[in-house]
Amino acid sequence: MPQSAQPNTQQAALWNDASGKAWVEMQPILDGVLAPFERLVVDAGYPGEGSNVLDIGCGAGATTLAMARRIGDGGRCVGLDISQPLVTLAAERARADKVANASFEVGDAQAYAFESGHFDAVVSRFGVMFFEDPVAAFTNIRQAARRGGKLAFVAWRSPVENDFMTTAARAAAPFLPPAPAPDPEAPGQFAFADGARVKRILEASGWSSIKVEQVDVQCRITEANLMKYATRLGPVGAALREVDQATAEKIITVLPAAFAPFVVAGEARFNAACWLATALA
Known part of the structure; x- marks a missing residue:
């Protein structure tokens, strides 16, 4: 599958450097935290034995x-991700x-030159919220699916x-320069927070039989791994790579107390509030 021009240059730079390397480092921990979603996506998107499946934003490859x-052996699942470090690990x-x-x-699903109609299903576990133009991306992804092929993410x-998910950022905020209010539709973790917008994107990109359903999943992470999780990933992980040592120490010091309400019997337990989106090509 040859590659065409890449539009998401900022995301490519991010995921091929600090963010991608952090996710490689954290792969065993993240796979444990996100394991319930792996099962959810596979069940929702499963097209049958011997099928061809595309996994968008595959990360380190768990899904x-x-x-x-x-x-099974008669089928094939292709994982696509913009991050070379994560694809190498996968x-x-x-x-x-x-x-x-x-x-x-390695590739960007918004611009990738997929073989038309090749896949029986397209799935993604938190890999589709980062496109500059999500309608263009989902249009391109739809063309990779056969007519009637499944989408589940x-x-x-x-x-x-x-x-x-926002505890570390809120705890660190007093020690960092004021940040502008984020654009809720900008590429990033919460870009698909509005379920109605997700449905509009899928409609505009030609998908049918669209369902966008609320899913609440109980997740957990051991207390031993919690601070590593909080300080390596997301906006706090990025900030800690940039600030001076004194500021970093202040942030790291306040994080355990901030997460204390989630900790029970040696592990942090939390509700993960998501959308499960399904559709047909």
Whole structure:
């Protein structure tokens, strides 16, 4: 599948450098936290044994590998991600786990020159909220699916509904320069917070039988891994890579107390508020 011009240059730079490297480092922890969504997406998008499936924003490959196992040796699951470090790790995992019907490619789904009508299903676990032009992206993705092919993805709902995900940023805010109010529709973790907007995007890009359903999933992370999670990822992880040592120490000091309300019996437990979007090509 040849590659055409890339529109999402800022995201490419981010995920091929600091963010991508952080996700590589955190892969075992993140796969544990997000495991319930892996099962959710595979169940919703499963097109049958022996099918061809595309995983958008595959990251380190957990969902791709799970779907490849589910569809069996007669099918193939292709993981696509803009991050070379994550794709490299995903391919290494497929080899190590001997999942021969999973493969991985570096690319931007908004501009990728897919073979038309090749895939029986397209899935994504939190990989579709980062496009500069989501209508163009989902139009291109639809053309990769056969007529009647499935689409199934999960995306985060609002920051207000995901207080665990914003705890570190709120705790760190007093020690950082004031930040402008974010554009709620800008590419990023919460770009699909508005479920009505998600439906409009899918309608405008030609999908049918669209459903955008609320899903609340209970997630957990061990207390031993919690501070690593809080300081490596997201806006706080990015800030800690830039601030001076004194400021970094102040932020790191306040984080345990900020997360304390979530900790029970040695692990942080939290509700993950998401959308499960499904449609047909």
